[in-house]
Amino acid sequence: MADSKENLTIHINEAWCKGCGICIAFCPKKVLGFNENGKVTMLDRENCIKCGMCQMRCPDFAIFLGGKE
């Protein structure tokens, strides 16, 4: 968890996403959206400020900040 923000990126575990839309609605930069399956997807990675609010409010551990792979 000590990684500086530069090394972090948003990861999505689509299998666990239930499509509630909470992360999308409360993303301060509105960089998230639904994909064709009704699950969360990253629309605008460049403008993501990696604040982690999507991770904090996701009820399903389906979206999180983690190291770039």
Next chain:
Amino acid sequence: MNHPLAEGFFRMEKLPHIWCPGCGHGIIMASIARAIDKLGLDKDKVCIVSGIGCSSRAPGYMDFNTLHTTHGRALAFATGVKLANPELEVIVIAGDGDLSAIGGNHLIHAARRNIGLTTICFNNNIYGMTGGQYSPTTPTSEKGTTAPYGNIDKPFDITQLAIGAGATYAAKTTAYHVPQMDKLMEAAIAHKGFSLVEAISICPTYYGRKNKKGSAVDMMNFLKDSFIDHKVAEKLPPEKKEGKFLIGEFLNKVEPEYTEQYDKIIAQLKK
């Protein structure tokens, strides 16, 4: 790559959990794990106890000593665990019905004893597991399957109930206010004595549908707009406080803790 919190503190093979899309319980459960992480507690020394209901399924996912008991009785089982082995950090997870209806007697007495248990109430204002019956925290005039014409009961304020009964730490938060919730969880778990955090959850499936509250996002927006920290509220003009519900830390005081008091008796008798 796996979710670091899930990997560190949850039973990965049991996830995803059974809760409905948009249920606030997952948000609250994660906050408990973050607090345990922040406090650096030994997982082997943490015990999570629950009763029956939607929220009471949480311990099954959490990688600690976990005890899923009978309806309403989590605090009574937890009292036995804590008194028998005070070195365990015992956290009770309970829904509003579990904690304040069938388990109400245990709540007031655990609070009165000031025994070192942390109770996290996942309050979604409804009985979810059985399909949406009104609970002791369903607001008056709202609907449940057993209150088809509107609830005529007066709801409990669980936080104030715990304070009245003798808890030494009490706080209220919501599934929207996660940064605040994290801080309160941490303080409650670190607190010596009986602590309670009432986390207002959302139940889009039953409470939401029955009462036309819209989607999970709409319900989260309601939490965002309707709840303010009582310390912030103090400085606001009356018109800005109208219709708002207060959250935050309401009580944090030091009083003798039950198991320590008992250990003193044991020590005295040894002399």
Next chain:
Amino acid sequence: MAKKVKFLQGNEACVEGALMAGMTFYSGYPITPSTEIAELSAEKLPRIGGKFIQMEDEIAGIAAAIGASLTGAKAMTATSGPGFSLKQENIGYAALAEVPVVIVNVQRGGPSTGLPTAPGQGDLMQAMWGTHGDHPVICLTPDSVKETFDLTIRAFNLAEKYRTPVILLTDEITGHMREKIEIPDASEIEVYNRIKPNQGDEYKAYKVYDGDLVPKMADFGSGFRYHVTGLMHDETGFPSNSTKNAGVLMNRLMAKIEDNLDDLITYEEVEVADAEYLIVSYGGTARTAKAAIKTLRNEGIKVGLFRPITVWPFPEKQVAELSKKVKNILVAELNYGQMVREVERVVKGNCDVRHCGKANGEVLTPEELIRAFKEVL
């Protein structure tokens, strides 16, 4: 080693026995006629570093005991009629979750609040069938102060050995009666402790190995992080809706009892070798039966006593055997007919079975029993 001779109540002997068996935790709620068990536990437990807590109600009394047991404590709760009713749900929990716990029920006159200070034996069927769902139960009944001491130790041992709740079913007679008892030295007492996994073992909380029926039990806090639930669960301890799995679990739970009858069943026989007539009685009422048999024998009547000490599982085989040798069985108990149904069930018509009951809060006197016996003759 000098023996300690004491003049004790049955309730006091129960606590002495519990401590001898290793009780370190007691939680309960005051109720007549069991309260002395709580009072003495409150006094004695902290002296040995154990814990006593008076809970807010009967349900919490058993719940806290189960919680304590999960940390490795040997835990007991005691109650009487109304409290026994309230504890039933969690007795089932302990049976399914396989948590050792001892529940003492000092029976009084029922139903409802009934006769709090008077004896009864109306809870026998409830001891077996009180909680919902099929479940294993062990229930022991003493007829003296000394036996209350012995059976309390045995109750703890069986709870630990079989990981199941054990009910010590006494009554107001044995609970409040005072008798001289010799407390043996601790070295003379056999104490059984639950089997725990070794550190470093791969641990599945409800897995049994090679024909074993009882899984090893780790203490909460000892490094094995596992899950305990009152839902049907698989060998990992996690909930499972599989009917196949539920069948396997239920069969194992019931087999813990069914396959160990020889270990579990104890009884006393008095003058049965040449008996033509048999009285079956238990607990405090068996003392009435013993006095009656003496009188009847003096009159030349060949009558014997069979006294189940373990009432659940019921000593079916033993009663069935005796029923082939006697003309008549009279079951004496303080209720309107509970054990008599079990006797009828296992006798299968081999001989005549009658009942001598009383449920007004009085003990059955030897004269009354003799009168009933002679009416049957």
